[in-house]
Amino acid sequence: MALIATSFGRHSTAAEVVKGIDLSGKRAIVTGAASGIGIETARALALTGAEVTLAVRNTYAGAQTAADITTTTGNQNIHVAPLDLSSQESIAKFVAAWNGPLHILVNNAGVMALPKQHTSEGWEMQFATNHLGHFALALGLHDALAADGAARIVSVSSSGHLASPVVFDDIHFAFRPYDPLLAYAQSKTANILFAVGATMRWFGDGITANALMPGAIVTNLQRYTGGLKTLPEHRKTPEQGAATSVLLATSPLLDGISGRYFEDCNEAMIVTNGNGYVSGVAPYALNSDNADRLWEESLQLNRNLDYHD
Template identity: 60%
Template sequence: MSADRVTTPFNARSTASDVVAGVDLTGQRAIVTGASSGIGVETARALAAAGAEVTLAVRNGEAGERTAKDIQATTGQLVRVVPLDLSDQGSVAAFVTAWKDPLHILVNNAGVSATPEMRTPEGWELQFATNHLGHFALTTGLHRALAAAGRARVVSLSSIAHVQAPIVFEDINFHERPYDRLLAYGESKTATALFAVEANRRWAGDGITVNAANPGAVTTNLGRHLTEEDYAQLPEYDFKNPEQGAATSVLLAAWPQLEGIGGRYFEDCNQAARHTAETPLSGVADHAIDPAAAERLWQVSLDLLADAPRG
């Protein structure tokens, strides 16, 4: 492991089960959001297989229950299902209020992508509201539970889509700009990367480490809003299966050798290098790990939540 850029024995083809081989999470509690489909399922499965008590925080309760039964059948571990709609601040608040235990692992996996222009009741653009603000409210709301664990890890899922989309702080919610659904998605994923930078800075003293994970290109229902025209414009990604897509999240959540390492952006199970024109499908852009932007986004997020009407 380099002192500067963290490297591991794993790579783009490693699976979530590869990463947790030999890892014992017995007695640890984990929450995985959006765990009823795609890489969330395999993230939860790997954590359960390592012995963690896993809670699936999902919008679709029926899908969550099916997933829980599947994971229980393959791991022998009891898996809980709790409703959570990240676009609904009332749902986030209810989840936080109901959680009473120390929390060792939080994987902010849920997300929406390339949606038509849609807004929450607060007037927030849906992708930013779901992917960033919902998880921001959830994680800050669970801070006490994370601190109570003694050593806790938070994983914030980002995407290579961030590289073309620094946050436009003057118009985060596309009230002035023409709506661009791919750009809005990219900005939301820049936000999730910046969240890891600032949360880790604030909370490392509480024993909480926070990192961002780019799972890579994975064929899941996250892309359900993409058209054939959209796909034609996308680069030639080397697609992963869901087990491979979950590996980086699981590494950050569970690999013992990452103890105490935070505020970083990982892809393909290693800390990402700087994004350059020569590496268009990999790396992390400077604007997604900029400490000043991270601090500014934290305050903007607090202000948006504070100004939201109470239902």
């Protein structure tokens, strides 16, 4: 199977990727859209004429972002809705409030390298926020996505996934010493496996799902790591970091493409070792058996919510 290649690369911006694309009448949700690459992802989608909902924890910051996006794009259809991905109650309220079809869901929000924390359910916080929250959101919005017949889910992962598979026998660090970077890594592997699992289950509903590595961008995501460790020449601006997300959300080149992993606006190669955690995708992150196991585990953890599995 040939890798998807485009004319865009690591220096491309989100605005360049969406140039000439018209999504008037389409509706998009971007989680974590009040900071970092989430802002630029939402802004680029607004440039296409799409109606964009910023799903954010901080609605004050979200309102400021929405106003700025309207000013810079002229798009008046920018909305803000509260969403805390670590709270099942918050996710359920967001889903219940959504009406009508949904064409693009960008699972962008995330946390990184947190000190050891657990949700009220006892779930490790990074896995709960980065994977289980987005899993619950996507399942809750399944019917809205299926109503379109050609909807897209974009799952923002990281090259950090190369540091660890999902450790199914101890996802929540009940028995092994907690390591914040390994906890982050397995949650990012889960983001890719979600795209694989959704493809196996929902492709027939007209829903595609792909995952990506945005690149090294200085944002508040690194507040627990002492800042970005990447060399300055390898870093991206937020506008460049949002480009791959926006490509997966909008490009005609991705019509009917699902269950794959991209970086620098092109599909990534499978690597057989961690290669310094720089690029490529680990085989375990695209493995269909792992995707099935994660899906079933996630359903079990979320068993109290009403989903379509």
